[in-house]
Amino acid sequence: MYPTDSNKLPSVAIVVFNHFSPFHISVPSIVFGPSTLNEAFFDLKLVAGEPGPILSDIGMEIHTEHQLDALAHSDIIVIPYWRTIDERPNEALLAALQRAHARGAFVVGLCLGSYVLAYADLLVGRRASTHWELEQDFSQRFPCVLLDTNALYVEDNRVITSAGTAAGIDCCLYIFRKFYSSTIANRVARRMVVPPYRDGGQAQFIDQPIPVTSSDSRINALMENIRRNLSQKHSLDVLAESVMMTRRTFTRKFSRATGMSFGEWLTTERLNVAQDLLESTDLSIEQVVEKTGFSSVLMFREKFKARYEVTPNQWRKAFYRQSNNQT
Template identity: 75%
Template sequence: MSTRTLSPKTLSSKTMQQIPNVSVIVFNGFSPFHISVPSIVFGPDTLHETFFNLQFVAGEEGSILSDIGMEIHTRAKLDSLEQADIIIVPYWRTIDERPNTQLIEALRLAYARGALIVGLCLGGYVLAYAGLLAGKRAATHWELEQDFTQRFPETSLDTNALYVEDSGVITSAGTAAGIDCCLYVFRKYYSSTIANRVARRMVVPPHRDGGQAQFIEQPIPITTSDSRINELMDRIRNDIGHKYTLDELAESVMMTRRTFTRKFHKATGMAFGEWLAAERFNLAQDLLESTDLSIEQIVAQTGFSSVLAFRDKFKERYVVTPNRWRKTFHQQN
């Protein structure tokens, strides 16, 4: 899977010329939720600072009314996509309808000059109709997998992925996966530290791998409805490098091992080991990006059993080595 080189991940000396331009294409019959996701992630209100220049672009002539009667007024037309670094198609009204010729041509031209093209949920159909997914991997909502495969056989559909990037085109699965996908795009331009701040303001998990299965009971939880589990998770986060055992943890919350295992899974939707590994990987990513600690020091702080185990598991999870991750995402000061 190949990707394109994007803007440097730096917040220093940020000028308007360095800020990426994001264009979100809207159509008549749009879904308010789907267009609100890129608006919140890339808009200036979430962190009260401008990290992206965001605009909505009319994908067709005429009124732009939502499926529940809301209306969008935008002066930006398809020719404005010539200045876009990122183009997001957040939705499409019907899988049987081919988008207008002007939109398809604008998307093709933008892709040819190197813009990052993103299709959220049914927005992937627009990209497929434009021929931008031919010969590439892609994701879509699980309910539409059979239709998508039959309609676009030249695209290799990943039937489990939350989102997929291939050669400068990103597609995502259903509703909530659009949030994960947009946060992933944010991370491509800025560090995970900044992207995580956006996620925390939205009260969503800071990062879910694109390859994570769509059929998941819950994303990585920040808090749960079980106060004892919440306190335990906070305590573990503050000492993530400790070697934990289920017996030790169960005793600390005055439960049997079996009861603890059941309650933790009920509260978080994850087995304890799965949750702990995710927390350790999240911390490792932050340390790789925001510090100059050696791999050995990061392993010691995050609680992995050895440098070799950390490198192997990191590469298995993210498809790149820790050193490559650092080289790509390390903050420039």
């Protein structure tokens, strides 16, 4: 629990901009606001991050009573989003964030808010997180940032960043626990009907496409045949012979055609089918293993956990479609 002046509530400033996203604004407002538990644990204020009207992307408008000078007295400053990754925020805001962090404030970037903190040079040499879809862009723009592409949120020396959208809830609950007990933070989570902690990281949500076809017709036919027979064992020598190639030539051409080794492609195919079976059927783990061709339950669990950072049972718990059992 973070030490605070017992006579003063920790102050939270949520910085808002034109073209804001209502969801991203509502997350810190609900977690840190007084309405969730009908009691104030933070002194919450909305701060205009720039001059002019503050309109949302769907036409809502926010009227704020505070300007950037309010950041000089805030314990926690939250940038809940940013409207476009190509736009550098105004220099007055960036300077205010730098001064706030230098005097000891926590500076938080939720989702694309991490871009604002990066533009302010607050992430140089620090670990950070952002939405997985923007990993390549973020790393190219800010090569001095140690981007953790799997983390739901990251703290490094009072600079806190989170992954996309709903990960902002996880991040704000984490901050709540820093200033108060886990017991109170868990009450907030229950009131919001969200888990106090989420297992795993972004890996379980990342779209990881695999090649469906290639420019090689023989490789395409082979891949389709393997998909229909995933439960079987597949030998490189036998597969190479089936397409009238040497093992070495087959290995080279498969890698060139798909961008993956045959072993990587096969494991990924099997994991994708396993995902679908866990989400849409009541098959036991043993049955899933049998249908997808993994050599053992242990091997399946190891491969699944390595790829998605959660166990198969945790995946099923999170994504199983209950509607499949409804009539």
